[in-house]
Amino acid sequence: MEYLASTGVLIGIYIILATSYNLIIGYGGLNTIAHPIFFALGAYTAALLGIDTGLPAVICIAAGIGVAVVASVALAVTTLRVSGDYLLIASLGFQLGLLQAVNNLDFTGGPAGLSNIPLTLGGPARGWLYLMITAALALVVIWLAQRSMAGPFGRAVRAMRDDEVACAALGRGPFAMKVVIFAFGCGAAGLAGGMYAYYYQYISPEQFNVAQSATILTMVVLGGLGTIWGPVIGAFVLVALPQAITFLQLPSSLVGPLQGLIFTSLVIVFLFLRPQGLVGTPVAGAAP
Protein backbone atom coordinates (compact mmCIF):
# COMPACT_ATOMS: atom_id res chain seq x y z
CA MET A 1 0.00 0.00 0.00
CA GLU A 2 2.96 2.28 0.66
CA TYR A 3 3.74 1.78 -3.01
CA LEU A 4 0.32 3.15 -3.99
CA ALA A 5 0.79 6.21 -1.79
CA SER A 6 4.21 6.92 -3.22
CA THR A 7 2.88 6.65 -6.78
CA GLY A 8 0.11 9.03 -5.78
CA VAL A 9 2.57 11.60 -4.42
CA LEU A 10 4.54 11.44 -7.65
CA ILE A 11 1.36 11.90 -9.70
CA GLY A 12 0.44 14.92 -7.54
CA ILE A 13 3.86 16.50 -8.04
CA TYR A 14 3.64 15.95 -11.80
CA ILE A 15 0.11 17.39 -11.88
CA ILE A 16 1.51 20.60 -10.35
CA LEU A 17 4.40 20.62 -12.83
CA ALA A 18 2.29 19.86 -15.90
CA THR A 19 -0.52 22.27 -14.96
CA SER A 20 1.90 25.13 -14.38
CA TYR A 21 3.89 24.34 -17.53
CA ASN A 22 0.62 24.30 -19.47
CA LEU A 23 -0.15 27.83 -18.26
CA ILE A 24 3.10 29.03 -19.76
CA ILE A 25 3.24 27.04 -22.97
CA GLY A 26 -0.39 26.05 -23.60
CA TYR A 27 -2.25 29.22 -22.62
CA GLY A 28 0.52 31.77 -22.90
CA GLY A 29 2.14 30.30 -26.00
CA LEU A 30 5.58 30.99 -24.51
CA ASN A 31 7.87 28.31 -25.86
CA THR A 32 10.20 27.71 -22.97
CA ILE A 33 11.65 24.39 -21.94
CA ALA A 34 13.21 25.67 -18.71
CA HIS A 35 10.57 24.24 -16.40
CA PRO A 36 12.67 21.60 -14.57
CA ILE A 37 15.19 24.22 -13.50
CA PHE A 38 12.49 26.04 -11.49
CA PHE A 39 11.46 22.66 -10.09
CA ALA A 40 15.15 22.29 -9.10
CA LEU A 41 15.40 25.80 -7.62
CA GLY A 42 12.41 25.04 -5.39
CA ALA A 43 13.82 21.67 -4.37
CA TYR A 44 17.37 22.85 -3.68
CA THR A 45 16.31 25.99 -1.82
CA ALA A 46 13.94 24.06 0.43
CA ALA A 47 16.47 21.26 1.00
CA LEU A 48 19.42 23.54 1.78
CA LEU A 49 17.39 25.70 4.14
CA GLY A 50 16.04 22.61 5.84
CA ILE A 51 19.48 21.06 6.25
CA ASP A 52 21.39 24.19 7.28
CA THR A 53 18.87 26.06 9.43
CA GLY A 54 16.40 23.43 10.58
CA LEU A 55 13.54 25.83 9.89
CA PRO A 56 10.06 24.24 9.55
CA ALA A 57 9.39 22.58 6.20
CA VAL A 58 6.57 25.00 5.36
CA ILE A 59 8.96 27.97 5.56
CA CYS A 60 11.66 26.16 3.55
CA ILE A 61 9.20 25.23 0.81
CA ALA A 62 7.79 28.77 0.73
CA ALA A 63 11.34 30.08 0.31
CA GLY A 64 11.77 27.62 -2.56
CA ILE A 65 8.72 29.09 -4.25
CA GLY A 66 10.13 32.57 -3.69
CA VAL A 67 13.49 31.77 -5.25
CA ALA A 68 11.80 30.14 -8.26
CA VAL A 69 9.61 33.23 -8.75
CA VAL A 70 12.55 35.65 -8.48
CA ALA A 71 14.62 33.60 -10.92
CA SER A 72 11.73 33.35 -13.36
CA VAL A 73 11.17 37.11 -13.32
CA ALA A 74 14.89 37.61 -13.96
CA LEU A 75 14.71 35.26 -16.94
CA ALA A 76 11.44 36.81 -18.11
CA VAL A 77 12.62 40.40 -18.03
CA THR A 78 15.72 39.57 -20.04
CA THR A 79 14.27 37.14 -22.57
CA LEU A 80 10.51 37.57 -22.93
CA ARG A 81 10.96 40.54 -25.25
CA VAL A 82 12.01 37.96 -27.78
CA SER A 83 9.54 35.26 -28.56
CA GLY A 84 9.11 32.08 -30.54
CA ASP A 85 12.29 30.25 -31.39
CA TYR A 86 14.58 32.77 -29.69
CA LEU A 87 12.84 32.27 -26.37
CA LEU A 88 13.16 28.52 -26.82
CA ILE A 89 16.92 28.82 -27.23
CA ALA A 90 17.33 31.32 -24.38
CA SER A 91 15.35 29.03 -22.06
CA LEU A 92 17.44 26.04 -23.12
CA GLY A 93 20.58 27.98 -22.22
CA PHE A 94 19.10 28.96 -18.84
CA GLN A 95 18.12 25.36 -18.10
CA LEU A 96 21.45 23.82 -19.12
CA GLY A 97 23.63 26.56 -17.63
CA LEU A 98 21.99 26.71 -14.24
CA LEU A 99 21.83 22.93 -13.90
CA GLN A 100 25.52 22.77 -14.82
CA ALA A 101 26.18 25.19 -11.95
CA VAL A 102 24.17 23.03 -9.53
CA ASN A 103 26.13 20.04 -10.76
CA ASN A 104 29.48 21.69 -10.00
CA LEU A 105 28.94 23.77 -6.89
CA ASP A 106 30.02 22.45 -3.49
CA PHE A 107 27.11 23.66 -1.42
CA THR A 108 24.58 21.93 -3.70
CA GLY A 109 26.40 18.63 -3.24
CA GLY A 110 27.57 18.48 -6.83
CA PRO A 111 26.54 15.47 -8.91
CA ALA A 112 25.87 13.44 -5.75
CA GLY A 113 23.13 15.85 -4.70
CA LEU A 114 21.73 16.31 -1.22
CA SER A 115 20.70 13.26 0.77
CA ASN A 116 20.32 14.42 4.37
CA ILE A 117 17.10 16.39 4.05
CA PRO A 118 15.41 16.33 7.47
CA LEU A 119 12.65 13.79 7.98
CA THR A 120 9.36 15.63 8.22
CA LEU A 121 6.06 13.94 9.07
CA GLY A 122 7.61 10.58 9.99
CA GLY A 123 5.72 7.55 11.16
CA PRO A 124 3.80 4.69 9.56
CA ALA A 125 1.28 6.89 7.74
CA ARG A 126 3.96 9.13 6.20
CA GLY A 127 3.16 8.20 2.60
CA TRP A 128 -0.55 8.81 3.03
CA LEU A 129 0.02 12.15 4.77
CA TYR A 130 2.22 13.30 1.90
CA LEU A 131 -0.32 12.02 -0.57
CA MET A 132 -3.07 14.09 1.05
CA ILE A 133 -0.93 17.24 1.20
CA THR A 134 0.29 16.86 -2.37
CA ALA A 135 -3.21 16.15 -3.65
CA ALA A 136 -4.55 19.21 -1.82
CA LEU A 137 -1.77 21.39 -3.25
CA ALA A 138 -2.37 19.99 -6.73
CA LEU A 139 -6.06 20.85 -6.41
CA VAL A 140 -5.17 24.39 -5.33
CA VAL A 141 -2.86 24.80 -8.35
CA ILE A 142 -5.53 23.43 -10.73
CA TRP A 143 -8.09 25.75 -9.15
CA LEU A 144 -5.80 28.78 -9.47
CA ALA A 145 -5.06 27.89 -13.10
CA GLN A 146 -8.74 27.51 -13.85
CA ARG A 147 -9.67 30.76 -12.09
CA SER A 148 -6.97 32.79 -13.74
CA MET A 149 -7.62 31.50 -17.25
CA ALA A 150 -11.43 31.61 -17.15
CA GLY A 151 -11.75 35.35 -16.57
CA PRO A 152 -10.77 38.47 -18.51
CA PHE A 153 -7.06 37.98 -17.75
CA GLY A 154 -7.10 34.51 -19.31
CA ARG A 155 -8.96 35.84 -22.32
CA ALA A 156 -6.27 38.47 -22.89
CA VAL A 157 -3.53 35.83 -22.45
CA ARG A 158 -5.13 33.55 -25.04
CA ALA A 159 -5.53 36.50 -27.40
CA MET A 160 -1.83 37.27 -26.98
CA ARG A 161 -1.00 33.64 -27.78
CA ASP A 162 -3.14 33.75 -30.93
CA ASP A 163 -1.78 37.08 -32.19
CA GLU A 164 0.49 39.19 -30.03
CA VAL A 165 0.52 42.23 -32.31
CA ALA A 166 -3.25 42.36 -32.75
CA CYS A 167 -3.69 41.92 -29.00
CA ALA A 168 -1.33 44.81 -28.28
CA ALA A 169 -3.10 46.98 -30.87
CA LEU A 170 -6.28 46.52 -28.82
CA GLY A 171 -4.57 47.90 -25.72
CA ARG A 172 -3.41 44.74 -23.95
CA GLY A 173 0.31 45.07 -23.19
CA PRO A 174 1.88 41.65 -23.80
CA PHE A 175 5.01 42.02 -21.69
CA ALA A 176 3.34 42.35 -18.30
CA MET A 177 1.03 39.43 -19.01
CA LYS A 178 3.97 37.24 -20.01
CA VAL A 179 5.93 38.06 -16.87
CA VAL A 180 2.93 37.33 -14.64
CA ILE A 181 2.04 33.93 -16.10
CA PHE A 182 5.71 32.98 -16.25
CA ALA A 183 6.23 33.88 -12.58
CA PHE A 184 3.04 32.09 -11.55
CA GLY A 185 3.92 28.93 -13.49
CA CYS A 186 7.51 28.86 -12.25
CA GLY A 187 6.44 29.51 -8.66
CA ALA A 188 4.21 26.44 -8.86
CA ALA A 189 7.17 24.44 -10.20
CA GLY A 190 9.14 25.64 -7.17
CA LEU A 191 6.35 24.37 -4.91
CA ALA A 192 6.51 20.98 -6.61
CA GLY A 193 10.27 21.00 -6.02
CA GLY A 194 9.91 21.69 -2.31
CA MET A 195 7.41 18.85 -1.90
CA TYR A 196 9.64 16.54 -3.90
CA ALA A 197 12.70 17.31 -1.75
CA TYR A 198 10.87 16.79 1.53
CA TYR A 199 9.11 13.62 0.45
CA TYR A 200 12.09 11.81 -1.06
CA GLN A 201 14.69 13.40 1.26
CA TYR A 202 17.13 13.08 -1.60
CA ILE A 203 17.68 15.25 -4.68
CA SER A 204 20.35 15.23 -7.37
CA PRO A 205 20.88 17.28 -10.54
CA GLU A 206 19.93 14.50 -12.95
CA GLN A 207 16.37 14.53 -11.63
CA PHE A 208 15.95 18.02 -13.09
CA ASN A 209 17.58 17.66 -16.49
CA VAL A 210 16.24 18.28 -19.97
CA ALA A 211 14.70 14.80 -20.10
CA GLN A 212 12.37 16.06 -17.38
CA SER A 213 11.27 18.86 -19.74
CA ALA A 214 10.38 16.19 -22.28
CA THR A 215 8.36 14.23 -19.71
CA ILE A 216 6.36 17.27 -18.58
CA LEU A 217 5.84 18.42 -22.15
CA THR A 218 4.58 14.96 -23.10
CA MET A 219 2.05 15.09 -20.27
CA VAL A 220 0.77 18.45 -21.46
CA VAL A 221 0.61 17.51 -25.15
CA LEU A 222 -0.97 14.13 -24.48
CA GLY A 223 -3.59 15.58 -22.15
CA GLY A 224 -4.31 18.68 -24.17
CA LEU A 225 -2.41 21.97 -24.52
CA GLY A 226 -4.37 24.92 -23.18
CA THR A 227 -6.95 22.88 -21.28
CA ILE A 228 -7.39 22.63 -17.50
CA TRP A 229 -7.82 18.85 -17.17
CA GLY A 230 -5.46 17.80 -19.96
CA PRO A 231 -2.23 18.06 -17.94
CA VAL A 232 -3.89 16.29 -15.01
CA ILE A 233 -4.83 13.30 -17.16
CA GLY A 234 -1.43 13.43 -18.85
CA ALA A 235 0.32 13.26 -15.47
CA PHE A 236 -1.77 10.24 -14.42
CA VAL A 237 -1.11 8.38 -17.66
CA LEU A 238 2.59 9.11 -17.83
CA VAL A 239 3.31 8.21 -14.22
CA ALA A 240 1.10 5.12 -14.24
CA LEU A 241 2.26 3.76 -17.58
CA PRO A 242 5.91 3.13 -16.66
CA GLN A 243 4.74 1.54 -13.40
CA ALA A 244 2.41 -0.75 -15.36
CA ILE A 245 5.26 -1.76 -17.62
CA THR A 246 7.31 -2.87 -14.63
CA PHE A 247 4.45 -5.21 -13.68
CA LEU A 248 4.97 -7.05 -16.97
CA GLN A 249 8.13 -8.55 -15.39
CA LEU A 250 10.15 -7.98 -18.54
CA PRO A 251 13.94 -8.17 -18.31
CA SER A 252 15.31 -4.81 -17.21
CA SER A 253 17.39 -4.51 -20.37
CA LEU A 254 14.12 -4.30 -22.26
CA VAL A 255 12.12 -2.03 -19.93
CA GLY A 256 14.18 1.14 -20.46
CA PRO A 257 14.14 1.11 -24.26
CA LEU A 258 10.49 0.04 -24.26
CA GLN A 259 9.49 3.02 -22.13
CA GLY A 260 11.40 5.38 -24.40
CA LEU A 261 9.74 3.83 -27.41
CA ILE A 262 6.24 4.13 -25.96
CA PHE A 263 6.69 7.74 -24.81
CA THR A 264 8.11 8.89 -28.12
CA SER A 265 5.44 7.07 -30.11
CA LEU A 266 2.74 8.61 -27.95
CA VAL A 267 3.94 12.14 -28.68
CA ILE A 268 4.21 11.47 -32.42
CA VAL A 269 0.85 9.70 -32.63
CA PHE A 270 -0.87 12.48 -30.69
CA LEU A 271 0.69 15.32 -32.64
CA PHE A 272 -0.48 13.74 -35.89
CA LEU A 273 -3.83 12.25 -34.97
CA ARG A 274 -5.07 14.27 -32.03
CA PRO A 275 -3.10 17.52 -31.67
CA GLN A 276 -5.68 18.86 -29.24
CA GLY A 277 -4.82 16.05 -26.79
CA LEU A 278 -7.14 13.73 -24.90
CA VAL A 279 -9.50 16.33 -23.47
CA GLY A 280 -9.13 19.27 -25.85
CA THR A 281 -11.76 20.24 -28.40
CA PRO A 282 -10.49 20.20 -31.98
CA VAL A 283 -8.99 23.53 -32.98
CA ALA A 284 -10.72 25.11 -35.93
CA GLY A 285 -8.65 24.93 -39.08
CA ALA A 286 -6.41 22.17 -37.71
CA ALA A 287 -6.01 18.91 -39.56
CA PRO A 288 -8.86 16.51 -38.69
Next chain:
Amino acid sequence: MRQEVLRLENVCKRFGGIVVADNISLSLHAGDVLGLIGPNGAGKSTLFNLISGLFRPDTGRIYLEGQLLTGPLHRRARAGVARTWQHMRLFRTMTVLENMLVGPREYPGESMLRSMADTGSLRRAEAAARNRAMHVLERMGLAHTAGTIVVDLPFGQQKLIGVARALMNDGRCLLLDEPMAGVEGSNYETMQRIVRDEAAAGRAVCVVEHNVSFIKDLCTEAVFMSYGRILQRGSVDDLTQSRELTELYFGAADA
Protein backbone atom coordinates in the same frame (compact mmCIF):
# COMPACT_ATOMS: atom_id res chain seq x y z
CA MET B 1 -14.53 74.39 -37.28
CA ARG B 2 -14.65 70.70 -36.49
CA GLN B 3 -12.18 69.41 -33.96
CA GLU B 4 -8.83 68.14 -35.17
CA VAL B 5 -8.38 64.51 -34.08
CA LEU B 6 -5.15 63.35 -35.66
CA ARG B 7 -2.18 65.37 -36.82
CA LEU B 8 1.06 64.12 -38.35
CA GLU B 9 3.95 66.57 -38.56
CA ASN B 10 6.87 65.81 -40.86
CA VAL B 11 6.89 62.10 -40.12
CA CYS B 12 9.84 60.24 -41.64
CA LYS B 13 10.72 56.57 -41.56
CA ARG B 14 13.28 54.58 -43.47
CA PHE B 15 14.26 50.93 -43.43
CA GLY B 16 17.89 50.85 -44.50
CA GLY B 17 18.02 52.67 -47.80
CA ILE B 18 14.27 52.52 -48.43
CA VAL B 19 12.24 55.54 -47.44
CA VAL B 20 8.79 54.33 -46.47
CA ALA B 21 7.53 57.63 -45.06
CA ASP B 22 8.99 60.79 -46.53
CA ASN B 23 8.10 63.89 -44.55
CA ILE B 24 4.42 63.07 -44.13
CA SER B 25 2.18 65.78 -42.73
CA LEU B 26 -1.50 65.12 -42.46
CA SER B 27 -4.48 66.33 -40.53
CA LEU B 28 -7.76 64.56 -39.79
CA HIS B 29 -10.86 66.08 -38.23
CA ALA B 30 -13.84 64.61 -36.45
CA GLY B 31 -16.31 63.30 -39.01
CA ASP B 32 -13.69 62.96 -41.78
CA VAL B 33 -13.51 59.82 -43.86
CA LEU B 34 -10.16 60.14 -45.57
CA GLY B 35 -9.20 57.68 -48.30
CA LEU B 36 -5.59 56.65 -48.64
CA ILE B 37 -4.84 55.46 -52.16
CA GLY B 38 -1.78 54.70 -54.21
CA PRO B 39 0.08 51.80 -55.78
CA ASN B 40 1.30 48.81 -53.77
CA GLY B 41 4.36 49.70 -51.70
CA ALA B 42 3.44 53.39 -51.57
CA GLY B 43 3.60 53.35 -47.77
CA LYS B 44 -0.11 53.38 -46.94
CA SER B 45 -0.06 50.51 -44.44
CA THR B 46 3.27 51.78 -43.13
CA LEU B 47 1.58 55.05 -42.29
CA PHE B 48 -0.99 53.12 -40.24
CA ASN B 49 1.82 51.23 -38.52
CA LEU B 50 3.51 54.52 -37.65
CA ILE B 51 0.33 56.01 -36.23
CA SER B 52 -0.66 52.91 -34.26
CA GLY B 53 2.85 52.41 -32.86
CA LEU B 54 3.98 49.20 -34.56
CA PHE B 55 6.86 51.29 -35.96
CA ARG B 56 8.41 54.37 -34.45
CA PRO B 57 9.04 57.33 -36.76
CA ASP B 58 12.69 58.34 -37.22
CA THR B 59 11.68 61.97 -37.01
CA GLY B 60 8.43 63.88 -36.83
CA ARG B 61 5.54 63.89 -34.40
CA ILE B 62 2.06 62.46 -34.25
CA TYR B 63 -0.68 64.03 -32.15
CA LEU B 64 -4.03 62.62 -31.11
CA GLU B 65 -6.49 65.26 -29.96
CA GLY B 66 -3.57 67.58 -29.29
CA GLN B 67 -1.65 65.06 -27.18
CA LEU B 68 1.66 63.72 -28.44
CA LEU B 69 1.27 60.02 -29.32
CA THR B 70 4.18 57.93 -28.09
CA GLY B 71 4.95 54.44 -26.84
CA PRO B 72 4.18 50.98 -28.14
CA LEU B 73 0.96 49.67 -29.69
CA HIS B 74 -0.98 49.09 -26.49
CA ARG B 75 -0.39 52.59 -25.14
CA ARG B 76 -1.63 54.18 -28.34
CA ALA B 77 -4.65 51.90 -28.41
CA ARG B 78 -5.46 53.08 -24.90
CA ALA B 79 -5.06 56.66 -26.02
CA GLY B 80 -7.78 56.02 -28.59
CA VAL B 81 -6.17 54.79 -31.82
CA ALA B 82 -8.28 51.91 -33.10
CA ARG B 83 -7.13 50.02 -36.17
CA THR B 84 -7.88 46.99 -38.28
CA TRP B 85 -5.54 44.83 -40.30
CA GLN B 86 -5.59 43.90 -43.95
CA HIS B 87 -5.37 40.23 -42.97
CA MET B 88 -7.70 40.72 -40.00
CA ARG B 89 -5.43 39.10 -37.41
CA LEU B 90 -8.38 37.65 -35.48
CA PHE B 91 -7.79 35.45 -32.43
CA ARG B 92 -8.38 32.20 -34.19
CA THR B 93 -9.06 29.87 -31.27
CA MET B 94 -11.61 32.24 -29.73
CA THR B 95 -15.27 32.97 -30.35
CA VAL B 96 -16.53 36.13 -32.00
CA LEU B 97 -17.66 37.52 -28.65
CA GLU B 98 -14.33 36.69 -26.97
CA ASN B 99 -12.51 38.44 -29.83
CA MET B 100 -14.64 41.52 -29.21
CA LEU B 101 -14.14 41.44 -25.45
CA VAL B 102 -10.35 41.78 -25.77
CA GLY B 103 -10.95 45.21 -27.29
CA PRO B 104 -12.28 47.67 -24.69
CA ARG B 105 -9.78 50.36 -23.74
CA GLU B 106 -10.66 50.11 -20.06
CA TYR B 107 -9.97 46.50 -19.12
CA PRO B 108 -9.99 45.99 -15.35
CA GLY B 109 -9.30 42.25 -15.76
CA GLU B 110 -5.80 42.96 -17.04
CA SER B 111 -4.40 42.16 -13.60
CA MET B 112 -4.38 38.45 -12.87
CA LEU B 113 -5.21 38.90 -9.19
CA ARG B 114 -8.09 41.25 -9.90
CA SER B 115 -9.35 38.91 -12.59
CA MET B 116 -9.29 35.97 -10.16
CA ALA B 117 -10.91 37.92 -7.35
CA ASP B 118 -13.90 38.44 -9.67
CA THR B 119 -15.18 41.44 -7.70
CA GLY B 120 -18.51 43.13 -8.25
CA SER B 121 -16.93 46.05 -10.10
CA LEU B 122 -15.11 43.68 -12.42
CA ARG B 123 -18.30 41.76 -13.11
CA ARG B 124 -20.13 45.01 -13.89
CA ALA B 125 -17.35 46.09 -16.27
CA GLU B 126 -17.49 42.70 -18.00
CA ALA B 127 -21.26 42.86 -18.32
CA ALA B 128 -21.06 46.37 -19.75
CA ALA B 129 -18.43 45.28 -22.28
CA ARG B 130 -20.58 42.29 -23.24
CA ASN B 131 -23.57 44.54 -23.83
CA ARG B 132 -21.53 46.90 -25.94
CA ALA B 133 -20.10 44.01 -27.96
CA MET B 134 -23.56 42.61 -28.62
CA HIS B 135 -24.76 46.05 -29.63
CA VAL B 136 -21.93 46.43 -32.16
CA LEU B 137 -22.62 42.94 -33.51
CA GLU B 138 -26.32 43.75 -33.86
CA ARG B 139 -25.47 46.84 -35.89
CA MET B 140 -23.62 44.54 -38.26
CA GLY B 141 -26.35 41.94 -38.29
CA LEU B 142 -23.92 39.45 -36.79
CA ALA B 143 -25.34 39.01 -33.28
CA HIS B 144 -26.14 35.37 -34.06
CA THR B 145 -22.43 34.65 -34.62
CA ALA B 146 -21.37 35.68 -31.09
CA GLY B 147 -20.69 32.12 -29.94
CA THR B 148 -19.00 30.92 -33.14
CA ILE B 149 -15.27 30.29 -33.31
CA VAL B 150 -14.25 33.24 -35.42
CA VAL B 151 -12.35 31.37 -38.15
CA ASP B 152 -15.43 29.22 -38.84
CA LEU B 153 -17.20 32.29 -40.27
CA PRO B 154 -17.23 33.11 -44.00
CA PHE B 155 -14.44 35.46 -45.05
CA GLY B 156 -16.62 38.54 -45.53
CA GLN B 157 -18.04 38.20 -42.03
CA GLN B 158 -14.55 37.77 -40.58
CA LYS B 159 -13.65 41.10 -42.20
CA LEU B 160 -16.62 42.71 -40.46
CA ILE B 161 -15.63 41.16 -37.13
CA GLY B 162 -12.17 42.68 -37.58
CA VAL B 163 -13.82 46.11 -37.77
CA ALA B 164 -16.28 45.30 -34.97
CA ARG B 165 -13.39 44.37 -32.67
CA ALA B 166 -11.66 47.68 -33.38
CA LEU B 167 -14.91 49.54 -32.61
CA MET B 168 -14.78 48.12 -29.07
CA ASN B 169 -11.88 50.52 -28.53
CA ASP B 170 -14.28 53.45 -28.87
CA GLY B 171 -11.37 55.80 -29.62
CA ARG B 172 -11.56 58.98 -31.66
CA CYS B 173 -9.35 57.73 -34.46
CA LEU B 174 -10.26 54.72 -36.60
CA LEU B 175 -7.79 53.31 -39.13
CA LEU B 176 -9.16 50.74 -41.58
CA ASP B 177 -6.63 48.77 -43.59
CA GLU B 178 -8.27 47.45 -46.79
CA PRO B 179 -11.65 46.72 -45.21
CA MET B 180 -13.20 45.82 -48.58
CA ALA B 181 -10.63 43.34 -49.92
CA GLY B 182 -12.63 40.15 -50.46
CA VAL B 183 -15.89 41.65 -49.20
CA GLU B 184 -18.97 41.73 -51.42
CA GLY B 185 -22.77 41.67 -51.43
CA SER B 186 -24.61 42.56 -48.26
CA ASN B 187 -21.37 42.70 -46.28
CA TYR B 188 -20.25 45.49 -48.61
CA GLU B 189 -23.36 47.51 -47.79
CA THR B 190 -22.89 46.84 -44.07
CA MET B 191 -19.27 47.99 -44.16
CA GLN B 192 -20.26 51.25 -45.85
CA ARG B 193 -23.04 51.90 -43.38
CA ILE B 194 -20.79 51.22 -40.40
CA VAL B 195 -18.01 53.51 -41.64
CA ARG B 196 -20.53 56.31 -42.31
CA ASP B 197 -22.11 55.91 -38.87
CA GLU B 198 -18.77 55.97 -37.11
CA ALA B 199 -17.74 59.17 -38.88
CA ALA B 200 -21.12 60.72 -38.10
CA ALA B 201 -20.53 59.83 -34.43
CA GLY B 202 -17.52 62.15 -34.47
CA ARG B 203 -14.70 59.78 -35.19
CA ALA B 204 -11.93 60.57 -37.66
CA VAL B 205 -11.74 57.62 -40.07
CA CYS B 206 -8.89 56.85 -42.42
CA VAL B 207 -9.29 54.08 -45.00
CA VAL B 208 -6.60 52.36 -47.05
CA GLU B 209 -8.42 50.81 -49.97
CA HIS B 210 -7.83 49.65 -53.53
CA ASN B 211 -11.55 49.53 -54.25
CA VAL B 212 -11.88 53.00 -55.78
CA SER B 213 -15.67 52.91 -55.97
CA PHE B 214 -15.82 52.23 -52.23
CA ILE B 215 -13.58 55.24 -51.65
CA LYS B 216 -15.69 57.33 -54.05
CA ASP B 217 -18.93 56.42 -52.31
CA LEU B 218 -17.60 57.06 -48.86
CA CYS B 219 -14.77 59.51 -48.64
CA THR B 220 -15.04 63.24 -48.46
CA GLU B 221 -11.40 63.49 -49.44
CA ALA B 222 -8.50 61.28 -50.38
CA VAL B 223 -4.75 61.34 -50.30
CA PHE B 224 -2.61 59.87 -53.04
CA MET B 225 0.64 58.29 -51.88
CA SER B 226 3.61 57.02 -53.84
CA TYR B 227 7.09 56.00 -52.67
CA GLY B 228 6.39 57.08 -49.10
CA ARG B 229 5.25 60.56 -50.07
CA ILE B 230 1.90 62.29 -50.20
CA LEU B 231 1.62 63.54 -53.78
CA GLN B 232 -1.77 65.17 -53.56
CA ARG B 233 -4.76 65.61 -51.31
CA GLY B 234 -8.12 66.43 -52.79
CA SER B 235 -11.55 65.17 -53.70
CA VAL B 236 -11.66 61.58 -54.89
CA ASP B 237 -12.84 62.70 -58.32
CA ASP B 238 -9.93 65.10 -58.75
CA LEU B 239 -7.42 62.43 -57.82
CA THR B 240 -8.88 59.71 -60.04
CA GLN B 241 -9.17 62.09 -62.98
CA SER B 242 -5.58 63.25 -62.71
CA ARG B 243 -3.72 61.69 -65.64
CA GLU B 244 -0.42 61.83 -63.80
CA LEU B 245 -1.73 59.93 -60.76
CA THR B 246 -3.63 57.26 -62.69
CA GLU B 247 -0.46 56.57 -64.64
CA LEU B 248 1.41 56.10 -61.38
CA TYR B 249 -1.34 53.82 -60.14
CA PHE B 250 -1.98 51.68 -63.20
CA GLY B 251 1.22 52.25 -65.13
CA ALA B 252 1.51 54.59 -68.11
CA ALA B 253 -0.73 53.69 -71.04
CA ASP B 254 2.15 53.82 -73.49
CA ALA B 255 4.64 51.98 -71.26
